[in-house]
Amino acid sequence: METLFDATSVIHAICNYLETAFQQYKWSGFLFKTTDNTAEAKLATPRVYRLVCPPDEINESGFPVCVPSVTVMLSSSTLSTAGEMSLRIELHTALVSPSVADAEKAVPDPEHEGQYVIDENTEYTRENAQRELYQSCILFTSRIARILRASPFSLGDISITPPEPSLPDFPFITSRIDTSYAQVLPKAVCTETETDINTFINEWL
Numbered sequence: 001m002e003t004l005f006d007a008t009s010v011i012h013a014i015c016n017y018l019e020t021a022f023q024q025y026k027w028s029g030f031l032f033k034t035t036d037n038t039a040e041a042k043l044a045t046p047r048v049y050r051l052v053c054p055p056d057e058i059n060e061s062g063f064p065v066c067v068p069s070v071t072v073m074l075s076s077s078t079l080s081t082a083g084e085m086s087l088r089i090e091l092h093t094a095l096v097s098p099s100v101a102d103a104e105k106a107v108p109d110p111e112h113e114g115q116y117v118i119d120e121n122t123e124y125t126r127e128n129a130q131r132e133l134y135q136s137c138i139l140f141t142s143r144i145a146r147i148l149r150a151s152p153f154s155l156g157d158i159s160i161t162p163p164e165p166s167l168p169d170f171p172f173i174t175s176r177i178d179t180s181y182a183q184v185l186p187k188a189v190c191t192e193t194e195t196d197i198n199t200f201i202n203e204w205l
Contacts, residue, residue, distance in 0.1 A: 007077045015050045015072050021147045022046050063172045067096045087181045093141050097133040097171040133173050137163045141175045156180035
């Protein structure tokens with residue numbers, strides 16, 4: 001594995017690893033769908049957003065337009081006097097609960113702008129949809145955590161913040177994974193001269 005000397009290269013390396021893992025992983029499904037358009041919904045490989053989900057990639061509900069997805073973000077970065085680079089990394093998942101079946105179809109709520117309701121009948125209910133979505137989010141996030149633990153990056157403890165049980169954004173849902181990465185940088189990287197720094201700055205002007 002290549003040596004990673006800065007925060008962005010660490011994030012990109014983790015994203016590359018996740019994309020490779022997602023392509024090879026045998027997803028069992030649940031409600032991992034490509035879109036909130038029920039007419040086009042189908043099982044999909046999760047999308048990885050790097051560093052940030054661009055504003056142009058966010059829908060009117062405030063979620064990524066590509067779901068399922070995970071956004072890998074830098075929470076904080078510390079460079080110690082001993083030359084150790086420490087990063088806190090957040091991964092935010094996003095899922096949606098559309099359906100191709102009329103019995104499970106989520107439609108806009110006419111009484112509450114931006115919210116959705118399930119067309120209830122004897123076969124399916126909003127309660128069923130909410131429970132399955134919540135379960136899918138926990139499963140999805142747990143799988144990503146296990147994939148991260150198997151990575152070659154020597155990540156710190158991996159913790160999961162489950163989705164809000166009130167499902168405030170139904171039929172969308174999100175959860176979070178927190179982890180860390182630390183590395184002692186080579187002396188040459190930590191002791192760049194003024195000339196080195198000025199050369200670097202001038203290259204970007």
